[in-house]
Amino acid sequence: MKILVMGPPGAGKGSQSAKIVERYKIPSISTGHMFREAYNNNDPVGIEAMKFIKNGNLVSDEITNEIVRHRLKEEDAERSFLLDGYPRTVRQAVALDEMLVKMGTGLSAVINILSSNDVLFERMEARRVCKKCGATYHLVFKKPHVNGVCDKCGGELYQREDDTLESVKRRLEIYESKTKPLLDYYDKKGILYHINGMQPFDKVYADIELVLRDL
Numbered sequence: 532m533k534i535l536v537m538g539p540p541g542a543g544k545g546s547q548s549a550k551i552v553e554r555y556k557i558p559s560i561s562t563g564h565m566f567r568e569a570y571n572n573n574d575p576v577g578i579e580a581m582k583f584i585k586n587g588n589l590v591s592d593e594i595t596n597e598i599v600r601h602r603l604k605e606e607d608a609e610r611s612f613l614l615d616g617y618p619r620t621v622r623q624a625v626a627l628d629e630m631l632v633k634m635g636t637g638l639s640a641v642i643n644i645l646s647s648n649d650v651l652f653e654r655m656e657a658r659r660v661c662k663k664c665g666a667t668y669h670l671v672f673k674k675p676h677v678n679g680v681c682d683k684c685g686g687e688l689y690q691r692e693d694d695t696l697e698s699v700k701r702r703l704e705i706y707e708s709k710t711k712p713l714l715d716y717y718d719k720k721g722i723l724y725h726i727n728g729m730q731p732f733d734k735v736y737a738d739i740e741l742v743l744r745d746l
């Protein structure tokens with residue numbers, strides 16, 4: 532199973548990806564998570580990437596393709612993987628296709644999670660992330676048991692540098708101009724599935740399951 536989870540920022544890609552990888556026991560590859568982790572570890576790639584991320588801009592295709600290329604070479608990604616938040620540009624999609632052709636494989640499905648902008652703004656404002664493990668919370672819909680503390684690992688919860696009003700606006704514009712065209716790219720390949728992301732967590736996941744179980 533080789534799947535992509537797409538959708539605008541805040542649609543629920545990370546939340547649903549976490550459920551999918553737990554259920555199917557496949558590795559999750561999230562470029563956003565990898566960049567944040569690298570930044571929190573003071574890694575030079577992370578520091579460079581954060582200059583773009585905090586203003587809501589995309590990290591360059593070169594840097595992004597390189598970290599994915601590197602990650603896909605690891606043994607656990609040979610048979611199955613879930614890509615969350617990559618590709619985000621047509622150039623990245625073409626680069627990914629090249630990587631997969633070299634691996635002798637291709638994508639099984641692209642799950643596109645849809646949402647309205649009002650919902651996206653509200654979700655990103657109330658999003659909190661664990662500094663240690665990257666788990667995601669919401670101040671109303673997915674509250675941690677103890678305020679400010681991760682249920683899973685006890686790590687500190689923080690608000691992402693790019694979850695500010697200005698940055699969210701910019702990310703939505705970039706999504707429209709650079710990422711949305713990819714939907715057409717995957718639709719033409721006949722592997723695109725749309726999911727209504729404005730439903731409760733479990734209902735969104737149930738709809739995704741219906742697609743995955745038939746692959």
Ligand code: ADP
Nearest residue numbers: 541542543544545546654658668669672731732
């Ligand atoms: P993305 O990875 O697409 O940016 P996240 O999974 O981080 O999105 O979700 C954004 C925020 O919205 C998080 O705070 C998350 O807890 C919350 N969220 C995600 N899906 C839902 C849902 N179906 N209902 C309510 N809140 C949700």
Ligand code: ADP
Nearest residue numbers: 540541562563564584588589590595616617619
């Ligand atoms: P979200 O979907 O909630 O905006 P992500 O965690 O997927 O968040 O990504 C956060 C940021 O990391 C993006 O706004 C962008 O700056 C950078 N990033 C993540 N994935 C990519 C990518 N494939 N190409 C370029 N930049 C990326």
Ligand code: ZN
Nearest residue numbers: 661664681684
């Ligand atoms: Zn944690």
